Structure formats: C-alpha cells, structure tokens
Amino acid sequence: MILEIAQIDVTPGQEAAFETAVAQARPLFDGATGCHGISLHRSVEMPSRYRLFVKWDSVEAHNVAFRGSPAFAQWRGLVGGFFATAPVVEHVGQVL
C-alpha cells in the first residue's frame, strides 16, 4: 500500500468552498481502481495549505490508471479553480 501526499495551497478565502468541493469529489476516489480512500488535513501554521492523503495499491494505480481516467479530469474540474499554485505530490510507503 502506498500513500499519496498532495500539498495543496488554496487561494486565501476559498478554504470553505475547497473543502466542500473535495467532499463532493470523494466518490471519484472511492470508485477508482486501486484506491482505498482519501482524507483531507488542514495546516495549523498555514491555514490555506492542505494535505490530501490518498491510499493506493501502487504508485501506478495513481499516476497511470487514475490520472488517465475521466475521474481525474472531474476531480480537477471540481477543485482546480481553488488552487493558488500547482499541488506538490509525493508517494510514501510505511516502514514503521
């Protein structure tokens, strides 16, 4: 299992609307092959910064299958307008 960590900076003032959009987008991840769910976390120190966690079977399930699917375009359509900058995405594997 791989955890995607996406750092998303939202345009200040758009935080509530962004959170609503992510909630609306949740079924896109729940229905994606190899996806095991999302959670959204807001920074204490930088309140316009979020971390989206997405559990995947593999990096390829995210980078190839999901990003090549219509669900990815729908996801970006729902939330992309709130991005202040391009998200920074990494993948990590749990070791402990």
Added chain:
Amino acid sequence: MILEIAQIDVTPGQEAAFETAVAQARPLFDGATGCHGISLHRSVEMPSRYRLFVKWDSVEAHNVAFRGSPAFAQWRGLVGGFFATAPVVEHVGQVL
C-alpha cells in the same frame, strides 16, 4: 486530535540505521503525555526522505510538553545524527 508531519531528510546511505533508531525511539513517543503514536513513511521519489507522523492531543502537547521533556532530548540523541538537514515540521487537523 492533531497530526504532526515531520519531513526528515537522512544522509544517503544512513537510511537503514535511521529506521532502526526510530524503532528504538518509539517508546519515547508512546510514553509522552498527549501522544497517540507514531508512524514512519519513506518517500518513493526521494528514498532518503521520510515523513514521520505523530498523533497529538494538541499542538501544545508537541511543541511545549514534549519538546520541553527529557524524551525530546533522547529522541534527538537517537536520530539527530542521521539528519542531512533540519527537519521541517508542520501540524494538520483532519477536516474530511
């Protein structure tokens, strides 16, 4: 509940020793007031980069109580020698 996310870059070649040291240090967190456990995650894209997740009752439980305790000095004593740069620490609260 607050999640601390610490980005830790380890000196290349020291990854296995760092992971062993974090495993040794785990009881320091398990015994800390207001701490609900740690997990360690290694970056796929940057194999010398880790993310340490620590669950706390509050930011103060981490920044004030833990950092002011002997356990923090023990933690840094165990792992600090493996750091390539100073860790970058943030706190997030789950919103979804």
